[in-house]
Amino acid sequence: MLVSIYRYNPEQDSKPAMQNIEVDVPADRDLMVLDVLELAKAKDPSISYRRSCREGVCGSDGMNINGVNGLACITPVSRAAGPGRKLVLRPLPGLPVIRDLVVDLTQFYRQFEKVKPWLINDETPPAIERLQSPEEREKLDGLYECILCACCSTSCPSFWWNPEKFIGPAGLLQAYRFLADSRDTATAERLSELDDPFSVFRCRGIMNCVSVCPKGLNPTRAIGHIRSMLLRQGT
Amino acid sequence: MDMVVNATSLGRSGLYDWLIQRASALVLLAYAVCILGSLLFTQDLDYASWRAQFGAPAMQIFSLIALLSLCAHAWIGIWTVTTDYLNEAHLGRAGTAIRLFTQGVCALLTLIYLLWGVRIFWGG
Ligand code: SF4
Numbered sequence A: 001m002l003v004s005i006y007r008y009n010p011e012q013d014s015k016p017a018m019q020n021i022e023v024d025v026p027a028d029r030d031l032m033v034l035d036v037l038e039l040a041k042a043k044d045p046s047i048s049y050r051r052s053c054r055e056g057v058c059g060s061d062g063m064n065i066n067g068v069n070g071l072a073c074i075t076p077v078s079r080a081a082g083p084g085r086k087l088v089l090r091p092l093p094g095l096p097v098i099r100d101l102v103v104d105l106t107q108f109y110r111q112f113e114k115v116k117p118w119l120i121n122d123e124t125p126p127a128i129e130r131l132q133s134p135e136e137r138e139k140l141d142g143l144y145e146c147i148l149c150a151c152c153s154t155s156c157p158s159f160w161w162n163p164e165k166f167i168g169p170a171g172l173l174q175a176y177r178f179l180a181d182s183r184d185t186a187t188a189e190r191l192s193e194l195d196d197p198f199s200v201f202r203c204r205g206i207m208n209c210v211s212v213c214p215k216g217l218n219p220t221r222a223i224g225h226i227r228s229m230l231l232r233q234g235t
Numbered sequence B: 001m002d003m004v005v006n007a008t009s010l011g012r013s014g015l016y017d018w019l020i021q022r023a024s025a026l027v028l029l030a031y032a033v034c035i036l037g038s039l040l041f042t043q044d045l046d047y048a049s050w051r052a053q054f055g056a057p058a059m060q061i062f063s064l065i066a067l068l069s070l071c072a073h074a075w076i077g078i079w080t081v082t083t084d085y086l087n088e089a090h091l092g093r094a095g096t097a098i099r100l101f102t103q104g105v106c107a108l109l110t111l112i113y114l115l116w117g118v119r120i121f122w123g124g
């Protein structure tokens, strides 16, 4: 099958180019995109990309596959390209390219850091642990599972245009994860840091984030919850 | 940076801009329905009856509210679009100057339309 891969080494190349590579894939099996990429790398070892767990857990091989962001390791070729069509692999959009499919995630992590993604509790810790009722714990479902693959934020036009000011779907999902945590006592402070016109409110409800999340999470819903919390606090 | 941001957005916080945008959209919807209704259900629509409709005090107030909503809605929209696209990331070093100029022109136009509209509805 034909694979077209984005190649760019900023230190040598004046501009990016697409490289076409023909790889032999078994006809009887549906490979994952990452498998095909490994076969291409066997032909041209200079191709660079990140991957680690190869089972959708680590979040390191997020890339743009035939126009849609996803994890190469859990995206079947049949779904990405379809029979007879070529596979087109590009880096996650909107971030600086370090090399080929490897992007610089600094801006993404900086936004994540801004939401203070850790539990803040100023009460004296109990002897054993801070308890939650099953209902309170349930509120964190659909939030804590995020693997920070960046597929969502890099598919979001609002993040492309304002990567330093809009927190983006991944960061906001985590912001809500701690706002919704019954053990966290910094709710008011967290909310007041999100009230400016950019951090949350640049979300235009385009829902690209929801459609690409490989873990099936829904950042748009979390953003809606944050907005209602801001509304309750601010009025 | 945030100071500049807050000085130019209308509600001075993301929440208020967002609320104003929603509320003004509802007002404009109600106003549009109202105008459409009167267009459909007024028999023998002519200049005199049209003028009489807009001259009624309730309609004058509603029109003014709709006009204010329109201007606020337009300004928040323009401010959002200009901060998305007219910036240094898209336009290079001149980005900020181009944005401020565009925003200035749009703010002035919005103000002119507002005052002009007030004159039309309330000028007698
Ligand atoms: S929300 Fe989904 S797409 Fe976004 S970073 Fe987390 S796992 Fe990836």
Ligand code: SF4
Pocket: A155, A156, A157, A158, A159, A168, A169, A202, A203, A204, A205, A206, A207, A208, A209, A210, A219, A220, A223
């Ligand atoms: S819903 Fe919001 S966060 Fe998600 S892609 Fe759209 S603008 Fe971005």
Ligand code: FES
Pocket: A050, A051, A052, A053, A054, A055, A056, A057, A058, A059, A060, A061, A062, A071, A072, A073, A074
């Ligand atoms: S390699 Fe770990 S998520 Fe794909």
